[in-house]
Amino acid sequence: MERKIRVLIAKPGLDGHDRGAKVIARALRDAGMEVIYTGLRQTPEQIVSAAIQEDVDVIGLSILSGAHNHLFPRVVELLKERGADDILVFGGGVIPEEDIPFLKSKGIAEVFGPGTPTSRTIEFIRANVRRPLV
Amino acid sequence: MTDFEKLEQNVAAWNAKVEKANEKFPERKKQFVTGSNMPVNRLYTPLDQKDADYFEKLGLPGEFPFTRGVQPTMYRGRFWTMRQYAGFGTAEESNARYKYLLEQGQTGLSVAFDLPTQIGYDSDHPLSEGEVGKVGVAIDSLADMEILFNGIPLDKVSTSMTINAPAAVLLAMYIAVAEKQGITPDKLNGTIQNDILKEYIARGTYIFPPQPSMRLITDIFEYCSKNVPNWNTISISGYHIREAGATAVQEVAFTLADGIAYVEAAIRAGLDVDEFAPRLSFFFNAHNDLLEEVAKFRAARRVWAHIMRDRFGAKNPKSWMLRFHTQTGGSTLTAQQPDNNIIRVTLQALAAVLGGTQSLHTNSRDEALALPTEESVRIALRTQQIIAYESGVAETVDPLAGSYYVESLTDQIEKEVQQYIKRIDDLGGAVKAIEQGYIQQEIQDSAYAWQMDVEKGERIIVGLNKFQVKENPPKGLLRVDPAVGERQKQKLAQLRASRDQTAVQSALEKLRNASRGTDNLMPPILDAVRSYATLGEICGVLREEFGEYKPNVMF
Numbered sequence: 001m002e003r004k005i006r007v008l009i010a011k012p013g014l015d016g017h018d019r020g021a022k023v024i025a026r027a028l029r030d031a032g033m034e035v036i037y038t039g040l041r042q043t044p045e046q047i048v049s050a051a052i053q054e055d056v057d058v059i060g061l062s063i064l065s066g067a068h069n070h071l072f073p074r075v076v077e078l079l080k081e082r083g084a085d086d087i088l089v090f091g092g093g094v095i096p097e098e099d100i101p102f103l104k105s106k107g108i109a110e111v112f113g114p115g116t117p118t119s120r121t122i123e124f125i126r127a128n129v130r131r132p133l134v
Numbered sequence: 135m136t137d138f139e140k141l142e143q144n145v146a147a148w149n150a151k152v153e154k155a156n157e158k159f160p161e162r163k164k165q166f167v168t169g170s171n172m173p174v175n176r177l178y179t180p181l182d183q184k185d186a187d188y189f190e191k192l193g194l195p196g197e198f199p200f201t202r203g204v205q206p207t208m209y210r211g212r213f214w215t216m217r218q219y220a221g222f223g224t225a226e227e228s229n230a231r232y233k234y235l236l237e238q239g240q241t242g243l244s245v246a247f248d249l250p251t252q253i254g255y256d257s258d259h260p261l262s263e264g265e266v267g268k269v270g271v272a273i274d275s276l277a278d279m280e281i282l283f284n285g286i287p288l289d290k291v292s293t294s295m296t297i298n299a300p301a302a303v304l305l306a307m308y309i310a311v312a313e314k315q316g317i318t319p320d321k322l323n324g325t326i327q328n329d330i331l332k333e334y335i336a337r338g339t340y341i342f343p344p345q346p347s348m349r350l351i352t353d354i355f356e357y358c359s360k361n362v363p364n365w366n367t368i369s370i371s372g373y374h375i376r377e378a379g380a381t382a383v384q385e386v387a388f389t390l391a392d393g394i395a396y397v398e399a400a401i402r403a404g405l406d407v408d409e410f411a412p413r414l415s416f417f418f419n420a421h422n423d424l425l426e427e428v429a430k431f432r433a434a435r436r437v438w439a440h441i442m443r444d445r446f447g448a449k450n451p452k453s454w455m456l457r458f459h460t461q462t463g464g465s466t467l468t469a470q471q472p473d474n475n476i477i478r479v480t481l482q483a484l485a486a487v488l489g490g491t492q493s494l495h496t497n498s499r500d501e502a503l504a505l506p507t508e509e510s511v512r513i514a515l516r517t518q519q520i521i522a523y524e525s526g527v528a529e530t531v532d533p534l535a536g537s538y539y540v541e542s543l544t545d546q547i548e549k550e551v552q553q554y555i556k557r558i559d560d561l562g563g564a565v566k567a568i569e570q571g572y573i574q575q576e577i578q579d580s581a582y583a584w585q586m587d588v589e590k591g592e593r594i595i596v597g598l599n600k601f602q603v604k605e606n607p608p609k610g611l612l613r614v615d616p617a618v619g620e621r622q623k624q625k626l627a628q629l630r631a632s633r634d635q636t637a638v639q640s641a642l643e644k645l646r647n648a649s650r651g652t653d654n655l656m657p658p659i660l661d662a663v664r665s666y667a668t669l670g671e672i673c674g675v676l677r678e679e680f681g682e683y684k685p686n687v688m689f
Contacts, residue, residue: 009689013249013264013265014249014250014252014253014255014261014262014265014339015249015265015269015338016249016333016337016338016339017338017377018338018378019377019378019379019465019581021689022578022581022582022689023379023578023581023582023585025689026578026582026689027582027585029689035689037687037688037689038687039685039687040338040685041253041261041338043261065249065265065268065269066268066269066504066505066614067264067265067268069264069616070263070264071264094502094503094504096503096504096607096608096611097607097608098607098611113469114467114468114469114502115468115469115470115502115595115598117588117589117599118585118589119589
């Protein structure tokens with residue numbers, strides 16, 4: 001039987017807007033995933049440590065402060081350094097579309113902007129999770 | 135037969151007729167609800183208000199319970215203050231934006247600080263990396279604040295500052311800039327947000343645990359009552375609670391519960407309620423359900439007036455008045471077809487004006503995408519000016535009073551707010567309710583229910599889940615220069631090299647000693663600011679002495 005997908009929802013940086021992070025965390029849980037939410041003000045280092053410690057398959061990063069171009073790529077870099085780049089990383093928040101190609105080139109698998117239905121994020125995770133589920 | 139009896143009969147007969155017609159031509163929905171899920175009847179008549187005592191429920195404008203407004207003539211005297219929240223990048227760039235807004239007819243300033251400033255870190259702190267100047271202006275020391283207000287006479291404008299955990303430090307900087315302009319503190323007008331409880335609940339820029347935070351707040355109340363008498367010492371905020379997903383009822387209930395906690399803390403600290411309560415102010419949101427929002431503002435005034443008079447025994451009518459700023463709802467803006475947001479903002483701004491706001495910020499159409507451009511901000515300001523000068527709604531006081539629907543909604547919101555406040559009292563007050571996660575959980579439940587309603591199509595958001603079009607990515611969004619962080623770091627290095635280090639150290643040590651005792655912290659903070667100690671250094675001392683807040687994480 002397939003095991004449950006494990007997801008870490010994280011708030012990098014100093015941004016305090018976590019309505020979206022909490023809604024997505026709950027939607028993923030309701031969709032049968034195991035979800036951990038880090039809370040606010042996490043450094044990329046803390047996020048990567050938590051992801052490895054919790055043995056997650058997916059990291060969802062949420063930023064609404066505009067610091068995404070700086071903080072998202074840093075998380076992917078650290079995952080590589082620690083040999084955990086099989087973890088799927090996606091992002092969400094107030095992120096201009098023109099920044100998305102840059103973020104994807106840095107290893108962010110997908111970026112979900114304002115108004116994205118949670119069902120789309122759920123489907124995306126199920127279709128793209130890289131680590132084996134059996 | 136009395137008129138009411140006759141009406142009752144007529145309404146019953148009318149309803150029967152309508153129900154019958156309904157079988158053939160059903161209404162759009164089985165159940166109609168407000169934006170916050172309150173049931174809405176098909177028809178409201180005098181029967182819905184037949185037990186209402188006019189004087190008890192409404193009274194006259196400027197009189198208890200202030201349902202009809204806090205001033206006797208409202209906007210016939212003068213319009214609300216048009217106050218656009220602005221700030222980004224360096225103090226120089228934000229100073230230019232403020233001067234532009236004042237030239238465009240804005241009547242008050244509203245300063246947005248970047249996240250490091252709001253959390254008490256200097257721009258060169260490792261956690262500030264990537265955040266400097268992004269969501270507001272970066273202020274590290276009095277030197278930045280001098281540039282921010284350069285050429286703006288502080289005795290002529292009123293300034294609102296969205297600053298909470300380090301509010302005492304930014305207020306001290308403002309006072310110090312005024313001193314340099316030759317203006318004494320008693321001439322200053324403005325507001326600091328200074329509302330830590332909603333930071334724990336919804337906004338996230340807390341630093342210290344509740345107890346020392348409440349002390350800083352009551353120290354400000356006391357200091358300002360003696361030295362800065364026209365300053366609004368707190369802006370008790372429902373705005374962010376609503377943005378986090380709360381309903382209109384929850385917004386008012388949790389905000390007033392926070393207000394009760396501040397009043398209790400100040401009374402416990404030995405202040406007389408009428409000394410500080412006239413300077414308390416509030417900050418609410420305005421969402422799309424126009425009439426529900428109007429009712430919300432009116433209900434909030436009535437509930438607060440009773441709390442202050444009946445619960446706290448305040449004698450001064452100014453202590454009973456709920457004065458508030460409104461901002462239109464950021465979370466209602468869509469990234470899709472962003473020009474539609476202009477219409478949303480118009481409805482929301484109208485609600486605030488019909489609800490009797492004292493000041494108003496209208497959001498810009500592009501804020502679901504980025505910080506607003508100058509053009510977008512101008513449209514947002516023009517929206518307020520059109521409501522003020524062209525719509526006619528400002529020509530009489532509380533124009534929707536007496537609407538059977540609006541009065542019924544006002545009563546319903548009042549009742550539900552009182553029930554929440556009772557529940558929070560039973561939990562031991564707002565601070566306890568926050569520590570137990572009760573308030574956060576209630577808000578999260580509402581946020582999730584809203585999202586599910588939208589995804590199921592039970593709530594229609596135009597352009598988002600209906601009437602979509604194919605769009606190209608928006609062009610010309612405002613981008614904050616990524617070099618701001620570096621420039622700010624260089625300025626800070628120069629400051630640290632050029633100031634009198636002994637004076638800074640001695641001021642910080644005095645602040646440390648004061649924080650260990652019970653003296654008011656404003657004077658030592660003011661001295662530290664004058665010595666050009668940085669915000670990060672001042673908050674650093676307080677972090678060491680007070681510790682940091684550890685939130686209870688849940689979803």
